[in-house]
Amino acid sequence: MSRKTRERLTTFAFLAPWIILFAVFSIYPLVFSVIVSLSKYSGLNPHMEFVGLHNYVKAFQDEVFLTALKNTFVFVIGTIPFTTAISLLLAILINDKLLPLREFFQAGFFLPSVVSMVVISLIWLYLYSADGPFNILMAKWKEPLQSSVLFFKSHGFLLWLIIYVITYLLMHLMDSVFFQEVDTKRNRVAIYLLSVPLWYAFKFFVNFWKFSSWFYILGIIVVWLLIRLILSISFKEKLSFKAEFGLIIANVALFEVLVLMTKWLEVVIMNYRNISFLARPETALPSIMVMDVWSAIGYYTLLFIAGLRSISEDIFEAARIDGANRIQMTFRITLPLLKPTLFFIIAINTIRSFQIFTEIFTMTGGGPRNSTETIVHYLYQVGFRRFEMGYASAIAYILFGIIMAVTLIQKRLLRSDV
Numbered sequence: 001m002s003r004k005t006r007e008r009l010t011t012f013a014f015l016a017p018w019i020i021l022f023a024v025f026s027i028y029p030l031v032f033s034v035i036v037s038l039s040k041y042s043g044l045n046p047h048m049e050f051v052g053l054h055n056y057v058k059a060f061q062d063e064v065f066l067t068a069l070k071n072t073f074v075f076v077i078g079t080i081p082f083t084t085a086i087s088l089l090l091a092i093l094i095n096d097k098l099l100p101l102r103e104f105f106q107a108g109f110f111l112p113s114v115v116s117m118v119v120i121s122l123i124w125l126y127l128y129s130a131d132g133p134f135n136i137l138m139a140k141w142k143e144p145l146q147s148s149v150l151f152f153k154s155h156g157f158l159l160w161l162i163i164y165v166i167t168y169l170l171m172h173l174m175d176s177v178f179f180q181e182v183d184t185k186r187n188r189v190a191i192y193l194l195s196v197p198l199w200y201a202f203k204f205f206v207n208f209w210k211f212s213s214w215f216y217i218l219g220i221i222v223v224w225l226l227i228r229l230i231l232s233i234s235f236k237e238k239l240s241f242k243a244e245f246g247l248i249i250a251n252v253a254l255f256e257v258l259v260l261m262t263k264w265l266e267v268v269i270m271n272y273r274n275i276s277f278l279a280r281p282e283t284a285l286p287s288i289m290v291m292d293v294w295s296a297i298g299y300y301t302l303l304f305i306a307g308l309r310s311i312s313e314d315i316f317e318a319a320r321i322d323g324a325n326r327i328q329m330t331f332r333i334t335l336p337l338l339k340p341t342l343f344f345i346i347a348i349n350t351i352r353s354f355q356i357f358t359e360i361f362t363m364t365g366g367g368p369r370n371s372t373e374t375i376v377h378y379l380y381q382v383g384f385r386r387f388e389m390g391y392a393s394a395i396a397y398i399l400f401g402i403i404m405a406v407t408l409i410q411k412r413l414l415r416s417d418v
Contacts (some may be wrong), residue, residue, distance in 0.1 A: 037393035044387055055394035065395065067370045068378040071285055075374065076353040076406075077257070079289050079296075083349060084342070087297045091304030092330065106305065110298040117295070121362035124291045128277040135274055145269045153266070160200075163262065167255045168192050171247075187231050187239045188247060194230065195251045198223045224248050246413070278364055281371035288359050288372060296352075300345050307341030308334065347407050354403050375399050 037056075040049040059065050093099065094106050112120060126132055152159040171192045175185075202219040224245055231239070239247075268283055277287040311334065319329050357376040360366060366373035366381070375395065383392030 033393045033396065036390050037397050039390045041390045042387045043383070043389040048390075051390070055391045056398065058391060059395055059398055064370055064373060065375075065378060068366075068373040068375050071370075071372060072354060072356070072374045074285065075289055075292075075356055076350060078286070079292050079353055080346060080349050082293050083296050083300060084346060086293065087300035087345070088304050088338075088342075090297065090301045091308055092334070094301065095305055095308045106302070109301050112295045113299040113302075115295075117358040118362050120291070120295050121359050124287075125278070125363055128287050130274055130276050130279075132276075134277060138272060139274060142269075142272055146272075149266050149269050159262065163255065163258045164196055167196060167251065167258060170254060171251050183237045184239050184243075187235055187237060187244075190231060190234065191227055191239075191244065191247045192251055194227050195223055195248045196255045198226055199252045199255070220249065220252065223252070278372075279368060281368050284364055284368060285372045288363060292353075292356070292359060296349070300349065303345055304338070304341060307338050311337050343411065346410055350406055350410065351403055354399060354406075 036048070038050060038052055040051050040054075041047075090109060094102055094109075096102075099105070127134055129135070172189070175188055175192075199219060202222055203216070206215045206219065227248065228244060231244075264282065264286070271282075273280070277283045315333055315337075316329055319333055324332070355376050356374050357380065360372055360374050360377040361380070364372040366377055376399070379392050379395045379399070382388050382395065
């Protein structure tokens with residue numbers, strides 16, 4: 001036996017325990033779960049009946065699964081922006097050398113991340129109860145809040161204008177972080193200013209003539225064509241088709257999300273009753289989302305602080321010499337250099353949010369009326385309560401595909417090389 005062969009066998013002998021454990025506890029379960037997802041299998045009876053893609057088709061015909069899918073997407077879309085923005089703001093404030101007791105605040109915000117989620121859920125279960133602090137505050141401020149809602153309902157254009165301004169400011173903020181091309185800045189600003197009014201005009205036209213909701217897809221195309229025409233007449237610089245269309249969709253989507261949030265607040269305030277926030281379908285899921293944002297910001301703040309401290313101080317010193325103020329350095333230096341950290345945080349937060357389970361299991365069990373049912377909790381119910389392991393495995397792989405697709409889209413949109 002040659003020396004080279006002996007070295008290879010020795011190396012393999014040292015690696016063999018890990019390879020065997022990895023194959024038994026990782027590779028085999030992965031392959032077996034794929035087979036199970038294509039079969040009718042209970043987990044209690046060794047008999048397994050091959051059914052092909054029936055479990056996958058069944059999932060998209062299951063009303064509870066579709067409700068869980070919708071709730072999960074609402075949870076992801078409704079928590080990630082707030083978690084990321086608040087964590088970033090806290091990280092910038094804590095990283096300031098002029099802030100006293102920086103380590104104290106850093107440890108304080110991180111504390112919820114090391115506490116068991118079951119314990120946190122039980123504490124917030126009391127806070128949301130009928131006799132809890134939130135209901136006491138809501139009862140106290142009920143009349144002023146309802147008066148405010150009635151005022152904005154009678155001045156609809158004012159509310160629309162406020163949402164429009166907030167949408168523009170948020171898009172402009174994201175523009176400062178992700179787009180550094182100066183020559184196309186006017187094009188992007190024009191898109192932010194024009195897309196919402198044009199979309200709203202088309203939406204009013206569709207609603208007035210009572211057209212089918214499918215016309216909204218046509219509306220995005222009409223808005224894009226009008227904006228492209230205006231930009232081609234007004235500016236020499238050109239944005240790519242992908243950039244224009246993506247910015248229009250992002251701007252309109254953000255506006256519609258803010259509109260839906262205001263409508264939800266209106267329903268909650270005007271129909272307020274002194275019962276647990278978790279006992280009402282319209283407030284149960286948002287209540288869990290608020291708790292999740294509160295519990296998660298400390299961990300992501302710590303990651304942002306690590307990213308901030310990895311930026312060389314020499315860059316900021318050079319910017320100060322050139323006359324840049326703190327706001328300019330934040331938007332032109334800090335945020336662009338944080339893009340890899342930002343992508344990493346958004347990616348892991350997305351994966352974590354899609355797998356939300358403990359909070360649902362502890363606080364609501366998916367109720368009331370499936371208003372807080374999520375994919376992983378429903379997977380648990382199907383697999384370990386109803387013992388439909390084949391169907392549960394199919395749901396798990398559907399979730400895997402969704403997470404993979406969303407992560408790839410985020411990587412493309414954020415232009416990250418992470």
